[in-house]
Amino acid sequence: MSVSPTRDRRAERHEATRAEILEAAWELAREQGLSGLSLRDLGRKVGMRAQSLYSYFDSKHAIYDALFREGYERFLERREAFETTDDRRADFRRGAREFMEFCLEDPARYQLLFQRTIPGFEPSSSSYALAVRSLDVPRQRFRDMGVEDPAVLDLWTALLTGLVDQQISNDPGGDRWSRLLDEAVDMFFEHLDKEK
Amino acid sequence: MSVSPTRDRRAERHEATRAEILEAAWELAREQGLSGLSLRDLGRKVGMRAQSLYSYFDSKHAIYDALFREGYERFLERREAFETTDDRRADFRRGAREFMEFCLEDPARYQLLFQRTIPGFEPSSSSYALAVRSLDVPRQRFRDMGVEDPAVLDLWTALLTGLVDQQISNDPGGDRWSRLLDEAVDMFFEHLDKEK
DNA sequence: GTCTATATTTGGATAGAC
DNA sequence: GTCTATCCAAATATAGAC
Numbered sequence: 007m008s009v010s011p012t013r014d015r016r017a018e019r020h021e022a023t024r025a026e027i028l029e030a031a032w033e034l035a036r037e038q039g040l041s042g043l044s045l046r047d048l049g050r051k052v053g054m055r056a057q058s059l060y061s062y063f064d065s066k067h068a069i070y071d072a073l074f075r076e077g078y079e080r081f082l083e084r085r086e087a088f089e090t091t092d093d094r095r096a097d098f099r100r101g102a103r104e105f106m107e108f109c110l111e112d113p114a115r116y117q118l119l120f121q122r123t124i125p126g127f128e129p130s131s132s133s134y135a136l137a138v139r140s141l142d143v144p145r146q147r148f149r150d151m152g153v154e155d156p157a158v159l160d161l162w163t164a165l166l167t168g169l170v171d172q173q174i175s176n177d178p179g180g181d182r183w184s185r186l187l188d189e190a191v192d193m194f195f196e197h198l199d200k201e202k
Numbered sequence: 203m204s205v206s207p208t209r210d211r212r213a214e215r216h217e218a219t220r221a222e223i224l225e226a227a228w229e230l231a232r233e234q235g236l237s238g239l240s241l242r243d244l245g246r247k248v249g250m251r252a253q254s255l256y257s258y259f260d261s262k263h264a265i266y267d268a269l270f271r272e273g274y275e276r277f278l279e280r281r282e283a284f285e286t287t288d289d290r291r292a293d294f295r296r297g298a299r300e301f302m303e304f305c306l307e308d309p310a311r312y313q314l315l316f317q318r319t320i321p322g323f324e325p326s327s328s329s330y331a332l333a334v335r336s337l338d339v340p341r342q343r344f345r346d347m348g349v350e351d352p353a354v355l356d357l358w359t360a361l362l363t364g365l366v367d368q369q370i371s372n373d374p375g376g377d378r379w380s381r382l383l384d385e386a387v388d389m390f391f392e393h394l395d396k397e398k
Numbered sequence: 399g400t401c402t403a404t405a406t407t408t409g410g411a412t413a414g415a416c
Numbered sequence: 417g418t419c420t421a422t423c424c425a426a427a428t429a430t431a432g433a434c
Contacts, residue, residue: 020399023399038321039321041237041321042321044426044427044428045427045428045429046426046427046428054399054400054401055400055401055402056427056428056429057400057401057402057403057428057429057430058399058400058401060428060429060430061399061400062399065428065429066427066428066429117319120371121319121367121371122371123313123317123319123371125234125235125237125238126238157382157385160368160378160379160382161382161385161386161389163368164361164364164365164367164368164379164382164386165360165361165364165386166364167364167367167368168360168361168362168363168364168365168367169360169364171317171360171363171364171367172356172359172360172363175316175317175318175319182356183356183360186353186356186357186360189353189357189393190357190360192393193357193389193390193392193393194389196389196392196393196396197388197389197392197393200392216417219417240408240409240410241409241410241411242408242409242410250417250418250419251418251419251420252409252410252411253410253411253412253418253419253420254417254418254419256410256411256412257417257418258417261410261411262409262410262411399434400433400434401432401433401434402431402432402433402434403430403431403432403433404429404430404431404432405428405429405430405431406427406428406429406430407426407427407428407429408425408426408427408428409424409425409426409427410423410424410425410426411422411423411424411425412421412422412423412424413420413421413422413423414419414420414421414422415418415419415420415421416417416418416419416420
């Protein structure tokens with residue numbers, strides 16, 4: 007009788023190739039834009055025909071969804087690795103800087119995760135759940151400061167994404183808007199202090 | 203001998219059809235996204251074959267450029283119709299509201315004019331000049347208030363587009379972010395006062 | 399699991415008749 | 417100025433051999 011091994015080498019290889027495909031997809035998205043991604047190019051990049059990709063993903067849509075999920079997983083990892091201190095104000099400032107760096111280091115990823123401008127793509131509900139979770143951390147931190155009003159969090163996200171957006175749209179690779187971050191954070195907290 | 207008429211009815215008709223095509227293009231862009239625009243659909247919408255559109259525009263690119271120009275013309279018209287008062291602060295508040303309304307009343311137009319996310323499209327230099335001009339008005343108004351630092355204008359645009367962006371991306375058709383505008387403007391000017 | 403072959407669709411663009 | 421006919425390219429996706 008045959009003995010089934012504890013490791014499934016075939017499944018491991020499959021998973022590794024899948025990851026390789028996704029990594030190549032990120033590279034292509036960075037090079038020629040998220041919507042410029044094509045299965046032909048992607049296949050060529052990993053050394054196979056476009057058709058062979060269907061052994062790993064059901065459709066192009068499924069690839070976008072996997073990228074979306076992976077992007078949020080990386081985002082959450084980084085957010086959860088964030089170490090808080092006693093100085094909550096300083097934590098917010100540092101958190102904002104890290105958020106901005108995360109966005110600017112890969113504009114294609116920013117577009118996929120935060121802008122939803124890719125035509126016809128909707129993340130699956132399980133992937134979308136990650137996106138929802140990603141706001142739990144700042145929401146909790148505002149609570150820790152005694153701020154319960156959800157509008158404060160909304161204003162905060164608008165301020166940060168506004169800077170990121172202008173930076174990407176109007177000065178890609180530069181720092182015309184990103185260098186305004188500290189001032190923007192000051193402005194925000196001055197306002198918050200005044201409200202209380 | 204033939205007498206040349208002062209009106210060129212053929213040219214007028216040509217111009218009218220051109221305008222009709224652009225209007226149809228805006229509608230399609232609103233319906234299925236800016237990048238979803240196709241010459242086939244556009245032709246069908248105005249009652250002709252896609253190929254016939256080439257009598258009016260050299261390429262699809264030229265259509266995008268005409269839309270870009272038209273969008274900024276409408277934007278500038280509205281900005282120039284803006285009536286100022288003695289209360290500059292109130293003028294900024296009203297101007298911000300009008301800007302936001304302009305953006306939200308047509309997200310596809312917002313994407314074309316302010317986000318540059320349409321793959322491979324660059325406006326012609328003459329069209330782009332309109333975009334540059336559009337910042338002259340707020341720049342001058344800040345000067346009128348004694349503010350010369352260009353970073354102030356950049357922070358201002360980031361604040362407004364951040365609200366617009368979040369509104370369009372995460373609550374289309376709603377007011378979750380647009381209703382925060384007055385508070386955001388207050389926050390901005392509180393900060394400006396403190397700087398001086 | 400990857401390939402060849404192929405289907406199917408869709409898109410932008412040109413040539414030439416009328 | 418609009419049409420028919422056509423081209424060409426690119427894209428997603430399926431079937432079946434190996």
